[in-house]
Amino acid sequence: MMFRYIAGIxxxxxxxxxxxxxxxxxxxxxYIDLKPRVLxxxxxxxxxxxxxxxxxxxxxxxxxxxxxxxxxxxxxxxLAKKEKEIEAEQQLLLEKTIEFQEKxxxxxxxxxxxxxxxxxxxxxxxxxxxxxxxEKYETAARLLESMSPAIAGENLxxxxxxxxxxxxxxxxxxxxxxxxxxIPPEKSALYMEKISTN
Numbered sequence: 544m545m546f547r548y549i550a551g552i553x554x555x556x557x558x559x560x561x562x563x564x565x566x567x568x569x570x571x572x573x574y575i576d577l578k579p580r581v582l583x584x585x586x587x588x589x590x591x592x593x594x595x596x597x598x599x600x601x602x603x604x605x606x607x608x609x610x611x612x613x614x615x616x617x618x619x620x621x622l623a624k625k626e627k628e629i630e631a632e633q634q635l636l637l638e639k640t641i642e643f644q645e646k647x648x649x650x651x652x653x654x655x656x657x658x659x660x661x662x663x664x665x666x667x668x669x670x671x672x673x674x675x676x677x678e679k680y681e682t683a684a685r686l687l688e689s690m691s692p693a694i695a696g697e698n699l700x701x702x703x704x705x706x707x708x709x710x711x712x713x714x715x716x717x718x719x720x721x722x723x724x725x726i727p728p729e730k731s732a733l734y735m736e737k738i739s740t741n
Contacts, residue, residue: 676709680709681713686698687714
């Protein structure tokens, strides 16, 4: 008799467990929604009255939280995109800076090269001018030598003073002395003083 009683209880428990298991499976696959019914049943138990409201509030908040999460994900994607854009702009700026520095260095090199070339040309010009002046002074000295001392003196006075000094220093001292004797003494003294200091 006891065995039948225990077997009956076990059979009832197996039947109830099978029913709950089947309902759980249907709930999991979305054929039925047990949560509201179960929660409604639980809310009838004293002290559990707020279970249904808490569940509904949780569902409402879940939707709100899901929306907020989607917004946050979208903002994070936008931030990541902006960060990539900023990185690309920084890379471009770095490349432009390097390019600018290279151009500046090339310009500085060209500037130095042009300055050196200009200095060389100026030096050549100065040497050429010095050679031309020397040749000019030598020609003037030959001309003065071929003239009489009086005419040579007149031409000497017409020359710029420094040129006259240079020309006189190229002449033989005897011929230069005769030319200086033919010009006024105050001018002759100036020429003599300048020649003696050179």
